[in-house]
Amino acid sequence: xPALSTAPRPTAPPRTDPPARTAxxxxxxRRNLTAHGFLIGAVLCFAVFSWYPMVREFxxxxxxxxxxxxxxxxxxxxxxxxxxxxxxxxxxxxxxYTALALLLGFAVPFxxxxxxxxxxxxxxxxxxxxxxxxxxxxxxxxxxxxYLYDPGYGLLNELLRFLGRPEQQWLQDPDISLLAVVIASxxxxxxxxxxxxxAALQSIxxxxxxxxxxxxxxxxxxxxxxxIPQTRLVLSLMLLMQVIATMQVFVEPFxxxxxxxxxxxxxxxxYLIYQYAFNFNNYGAAAALGLMLxxxxxxxxxxxxxxxxxxxx
Amino acid sequence: MRSARLRxxxxxxxxxxxxxxxxxxxxxxxxxxxxxxxxGTEQSGSSDxxxxxxxxxxxxxxxxxxxxxxxxxxxxxxKEDVAEFNKTYPNVxxxxxxxxxxxxxxxxxxAMLKAKSQxxxxxxxxxxxxxxxxxxxxxxxxxxxxxxxxxxxxxxxxDVLGSLKHKGNLYGLPTSNYTMGxxxxxxxxxxxxxxxxxxxxxxxxxxxxxxxIAALGNGVAGFGEYSAGNTGGWHFTxxxxxxxxxxxxxxxTKAAFNDEIGKQVAKNLHAxxxxxxxxxxxxxxxxxxxxxxxxxxxxxxxxxxxxxIAYMVQQLGAKxxxxxxxxxxxxxxxxxxxxxYMVKKGISPDKIKAAVAWLNxxxxxxxxxxxxxARAKADGLPVGVPQPNxxxxxxxxxxxxxxxxxxxxxxxxxxxxxxxxxxxxxxxPKAQEVYKxxxxxxxxxxxxxxxxxxxxxxxxETQVNQVLAHQ
Numbered sequence: 001x002p003a004l005s006t007a008p009r010p011t012a013p014p015r016t017d018p019p020a021r022t023a024x025x026x027x028x029x030r031r032n033l034t035a036h037g038f039l040i041g042a043v044l045c046f047a048v049f050s051w052y053p054m055v056r057e058f059x060x061x062x063x064x065x066x067x068x069x070x071x072x073x074x075x076x077x078x079x080x081x082x083x084x085x086x087x088x089x090x091x092x093x094x095x096x097y098t099a100l101a102l103l104l105g106f107a108v109p110f111x112x113x114x115x116x117x118x119x120x121x122x123x124x125x126x127x128x129x130x131x132x133x134x135x136x137x138x139x140x141x142x143x144x145x146x147y148l149y150d151p152g153y154g155l156l157n158e159l160l161r162f163l164g165r166p167e168q169q170w171l172q173d174p175d176i177s178l179l180a181v182v183i184a185s186x187x188x189x190x191x192x193x194x195x196x197x198x199a200a201l202q203s204i205x206x207x208x209x210x211x212x213x214x215x216x217x218x219x220x221x222x223x224x225x226x227x228i229p230q231t232r233l234v235l236s237l238m239l240l241m242q243v244i245a246t247m248q249v250f251v252e253p254f255x256x257x258x259x260x261x262x263x264x265x266x267x268x269x270x271y272l273i274y275q276y277a278f279n280f281n282n283y284g285a286a287a288a289l290g291l292m293l294x295x296x297x298x299x300x301x302x303x304x305x306x307x308x309x310x311x312x313x
Numbered sequence: 314m315r316s317a318r319l320r321x322x323x324x325x326x327x328x329x330x331x332x333x334x335x336x337x338x339x340x341x342x343x344x345x346x347x348x349x350x351x352x353g354t355e356q357s358g359s360s361d362x363x364x365x366x367x368x369x370x371x372x373x374x375x376x377x378x379x380x381x382x383x384x385x386x387x388x389x390x391x392k393e394d395v396a397e398f399n400k401t402y403p404n405v406x407x408x409x410x411x412x413x414x415x416x417x418x419x420x421x422x423x424a425m426l427k428a429k430s431q432x433x434x435x436x437x438x439x440x441x442x443x444x445x446x447x448x449x450x451x452x453x454x455x456x457x458x459x460x461x462x463x464x465x466x467x468x469x470x471x472d473v474l475g476s477l478k479h480k481g482n483l484y485g486l487p488t489s490n491y492t493m494g495x496x497x498x499x500x501x502x503x504x505x506x507x508x509x510x511x512x513x514x515x516x517x518x519x520x521x522x523x524x525x526i527a528a529l530g531n532g533v534a535g536f537g538e539y540s541a542g543n544t545g546g547w548h549f550t551x552x553x554x555x556x557x558x559x560x561x562x563x564x565x566t567k568a569a570f571n572d573e574i575g576k577q578v579a580k581n582l583h584a585x586x587x588x589x590x591x592x593x594x595x596x597x598x599x600x601x602x603x604x605x606x607x608x609x610x611x612x613x614x615x616x617x618x619x620x621x622i623a624y625m626v627q628q629l630g631a632k633x634x635x636x637x638x639x640x641x642x643x644x645x646x647x648x649x650x651x652x653x654y655m656v657k658k659g660i661s662p663d664k665i666k667a668a669v670a671w672l673n674x675x676x677x678x679x680x681x682x683x684x685x686x687a688r689a690k691a692d693g694l695p696v697g698v699p700q701p702n703x704x705x706x707x708x709x710x711x712x713x714x715x716x717x718x719x720x721x722x723x724x725x726x727x728x729x730x731x732x733x734x735x736x737x738x739x740x741x742p743k744a745q746e747v748y749k750x751x752x753x754x755x756x757x758x759x760x761x762x763x764x765x766x767x768x769x770x771x772x773x774e775t776q777v778n779q780v781l782a783h784q
Contacts, residue, residue, distance in 0.1 A: 066447055080783050085750065085776035152532060152594035172596050172760040258541025258597045262760040263753045263769075278420040279543060279745040281444045283427070 057294075060287035077288035081276075084285075089264050090272045093178060094247055097268065100182040101246040106239065109190040113197035114223065127195060134191035142255040145184040146171075149256070171257050174265040178253075181266055185252045193238060200234040201227065233310070240304040244297050250274065269293050362456035366666035371404045374667050375432035376654070378416040379409030386692040394682050398674050405667045417441075426450050433660050434668045437485065439476040439651045440740050446479060451655040455483040457665050463673045468708035472737055477653055486672045488683070489620075490651030492701040492737045493551050494730045495519070495639045496617035498607050501526050501533065502637070505613070512614075512639025512729055516556075516581050519614065519642050520589065526613035527591035534593030536585060537606060537615040538755065542599035545755030546748025547648075547740075551616055552578045554738050555643030560751070561741040561781065568777035570751075571770040579766045583758045596759040605629060607636075616641060618650070619699045619730070626695065633722035638699050638730040649701070649737025679708045679715075686719040696720050699727035701734055743780055750776045 064073045081087055116126045133141060148155045149170040157167045170180045204227065212222050228235070253259065253266040259274075260267045269289065276286035366372070380387035388411075395407045416436045425431050426448040437445060445451045460466055469487065477485040499509040505525040513519040523535025539545045549570075550560045558574035561567065586592045593612075604621055606612035608631040619638060625631040641647040654676070656668045675682040686696045697720035704712050717724060724731075741747050750773050757769045 069449070083779055083783065085779050150595055169760060172756075174757070174761060258599050260541065260749065260752055260756070262540075262597065262756040264756075275745075275749060278423055279749070280743075281423055281447065 054294075057287045057290055060283050061291045062284075062288075064284045073284070077284040078292075080282075081285050081289045081292075084272075086264060086267055086272055087289075090267045090269045093264075093266060094249070094268045094270075097178055097182060097249055097253075098243055098246045100179060101185065101249075102239070102242060104182055105186045105190065105193070105246070106242060108186055109193035110197050110235075112190065112194045113201055114227070116194070116198055117201045127198065130194045131191035133188050136188070138188060138251050139255065141188045142184065142252060145187075146256055149180055149184075172262050174262045177257060177261050177265050181252050181256055181261075184256060185246075185249070188252075193242075196234065196238065197231070200231045204230045233307070236307055237304065240300055240307065244300050244304070247293065247297060247300075360662045362662060362666070363459060363461070364666075365461060366402065366405070366663060366670055368402050369404060370663050370667075372663050372667040373406040373408055374434060374664060374671065375408045375410065376434040376668075376671070377410045377412065377432050378436035378654075379411040381411040381413050383413065386694050390685075390688065390692060390694075393688075394675050398671060402667065402670060405671070407671060431657050433657050433664055434654050434672070435657065436488075437653060437655055439487075439490075439649075439653060440744060442477065442479060442484060445655060446484070449658055451484045452658045452660065452665060453482045453484060454486075454656055454665060454669065455481075457662075457669050458483055458486065462666070462669050463677055465677055465679065465704075465708050468705045469677070470702050470705055472649070473651060473703060476649075476651060476739065485653040485655040486669070486677060487703070488652040488654060488676050490649065490701060490703055490737075491618040491620060492641075492735060493616050493618055493648045494641050494699075494735075495614055496607065496621060497614045497637045497639065498610060498612060499635050499637050499726065500610055501529065501613045504529055509637050509726070510729070512637060513642055514639065514644065514733075516552075516577075516642050520581060520585055520591070523585055523591035523613060524589045527589065527593075532593070533611055533613070534606065535589075535591035535613045537592060537598065537603045537612045538582065538759065539598050539600065539603065540752060540755035540759050541597040543745055543748040543752055544599045546751030547744075548616055549578065549751045549755055550741065550748070551641065551648040552582075552643070554646040554648055555641045555735075557643075557645035559741075560747060561777070565742045566781050566784075568774040568781070570777075571774040575770050576766060579754065579758055579770060582755075583764060583766060586759050587762050592759065597756060607631075610635075619727075623695050623698050633695070634726070637726040640730055640733040640735045644733070644735050646738040647735040649739060679704070679712050684712055684715075686715045690719040690721055695722060697722045697724045697727075699724075699730045701737065743784065746780045747777055750780065 061077055062072055062074065063070050064076065065071075112130055116123055116130070119126060136144075151157055151167060151169050151172060154170070156170065160167055168176070171177050208226050208230070209222060212226050217225065248270055249268050250270040253261060253268055254271060254274075257266045259271050270293070273286045273289050273293075276282045276289065380391055382388060391409065395409075398407065399405065410432060417438060422437070422441070423444070425435075426445065429448075429450065431450060458466065463486070470490070473487050473490045474483070476490075477483055477487060495512050497509060497512050502509040502522075505522070505528070507522055507525060513522050519536060526535035527533060539548050553560050553570055553574060556574045556577065558572065558578075559569040562569040582592075586596075593606075603612060603615045603617075604625050607615065608625045608629040622633065622636050622638070625636070626633055654668075654672055656665055660668075678684065690696050697716055702709065754769045754773045757764045758766070
């Protein structure tokens with residue numbers, strides 16, 4: 001018979017090891033140092049090539065250089081720019097260009113995405129096809145359109161002559177030159193937007209369409225009541241991005257119409273900035289005009305950021 | 314203890330990594346030190362500007378517009394000239410810098426002036442003088458240029474040297490000059506039954522000839538003009554000058570083209586484009602476009618400077634024999650310009666003397682440097698391109714004689730231009746801004762069949778007056 005068992009004596013709780021508590025902090029510090037190390041390069045490049053030029057632009061907008069001496073001239077540069085006869089034409093053209101670019105550059109990729117989305121087979125091929133123009137260097141694409149639009153031997157006028165229709169002056173007609181530039185620009189740039197819209201469309205749950213079909217909705221009603229509401233956020237973001245991008249248009253009108261276009265009809269704000277800086281040697285005026293554009297686009301950018309945050313919620 | 318030791322050794326490694334990244338980032342961001350250009354071994358000579366450079370003085374001169382390797386013959390000649398120059402000045406080092414393409418591209422030139430990174434001796438056009446002075450980029454070399462340093466000073470045409478003066482001070486030495494004339498395609502002239510040795514002398518004759526040439530068909534245009542990139546305004550100005558008109562008045566504060574002459578120029582162009590259909594359908598052209606057309610026998614005539622001919626032969630594969638040149642139709646005045654070198658402000662007196670000595674030898678000595686026509690011919694370079702008067706007196710006689718003797722092209726084709734000099738006239742004030750406004754007149758005339766000429770000119774007048782109000 002075992003002896004009477006006594007109740008076990010309770011053991012003292014183990015002592016904690018103080019050094020162990022510092023391990024997470026040390027690890028975090030090491031990780032942060034590495035991350036900051038990698039960030040330094042990007043921050044320095046941004047500082048030198050983006051932030052410094054912006055500060056410089058701000059200063060230049062209020063300065064004037066004569067005989068090597070730089071003086072502060074308050075708002076003189078802004079008055080000079082506003083008094084330029086091309087000022088209002090440039091802003092008018094830029095706003096008109098932006099409006100046309102939204103009409104075409106916004107609607108065309110969306111429709112293209114809708115069409116591609118309806119195909120059950122061959123979507124990959126169609127995506128590649130739509131995206132190909134984006135791969136062309138802008139200059140090459142512009143030269144292609146320059147040939148298409150040529151009033152003498154261009155493809156479009158050859159086609160019109162073949163059909164017995166009157167020729168058009170395209171890039172050389174003050175009334176339609178800007179539209180011609182927009183068409184070229186849309187073709188060159190719609191690939192990216194189409195892919196984004198296509199991705200948005202494909203993320204819409206199929207059940208919503210099935211429910212709509214059960215309610216007897218046709219194609220247009222499905223687009224209006226299901227597709228557009230479901231992609232509203234993407235559409236809004238793309239709209240703002242497009243406004244910001246098209247307001248800065250320079251390459252297409254510069255290469256297609258020589259810059260100003262017939263009777264100045266394709267002169268844009270950025271082209272005018274180019275003229276002030278490099279043809280008129282008036283950096284102050286160029287900076288002032290650039291600052292005006294910056295302030296306007298900053299407003300759109302702020303709206304873009306706000307919408308981006310809304311998407312995260 | 315072992316664990317603690319390992320942790321301590323990793324921290325220095327992280328710090329080293331951060332430092333390395335920072336240094337790499339700095340390098341990647343393109344930080345660079347700037348050379349102040351001073352030659353540490355430079356000995357100080359006499360600072361008296363009227364005294365020639367002492368050959369014992371050590372000087373290094375940086376200079377741009379040295380021919381690039383692609384221009385092998387010109388580069389060879391440059392080096393030969395440096396070697397010969399160094400026989401007189403053995404201690405002067407000519408450090409040439411070359412640029413592919415055009416020596417002076419406005420955007421790069423503007424940036425260079427802003428950064429004050431121009432070499433000691435830098436290439437410019439006559440019309441760039443105001444811009445260079447506004448940036449305080451050029452030295453006043455008046456005191457350094459005299460009959461001793463530039464022996465043929467008295468034989469340089471006054472309007473050429475005058476282009477480089479501001480308020481009586483001289484800021485550069487000329488390389489070459491030009492006046493605008495009428496460049497013709499001799500083949501198309503013959504095909505149309507016109508005499509290529511008698512180019513049109515009036516605008517009515519231009520119009521008649523253009524109509525005949527355009528009648529050849531196959532996309533051939535009789536006469537061409539620019540209307541984009543500010544070049545349309547430039548040529549509208551030339552046409553105004555040709556008829557004795559002005560674009561800006563003598564005071565430099567008012568537009569002066571909305572008059573009978575302006576209307577005449579505008580109506581003539583509009584008629585050629587739309588009534589005669591003799592200017593081709595494609596407009597909004599700028600420099601380079603008309604040259605391609607005439608070089609490929611698609612254009613009969615356009616206003617050009619003589620150096621366009623060399624460009625078309627050397628770059629576009631045309632033949633000198635196919636071109637002719639007459640004076641600008643109208644013949645009252647013509648647009649004039651030229652090229653020159655300036656000296657950077659702030660360099661030492663010895664460097665300025667060396668610069669003047671080199672420029673004198675290379676560009677301002679009959680029979681030497683750029684005027685050594687026998688050598689140019691032997692090296693396969695063009696000799697005989699028509700030029701307005703650069704020299705006067707004996708220098709002109711000698712130079713013209715040598716040029717004719719060693720000509721590599723039929724100089725008879727340019728006789729009409731050479732025999733009928735038209736007075737040169739400078740560009741208007743704020744030229745590029747004025748040209749930009751006048752581009753709208755040109756593009757309106759050439760792209761709008763129903764253009765309202767009076768309205769185009771009146772609108773441009775108002776706009777040019779606005780531009781001139783800001784001076």
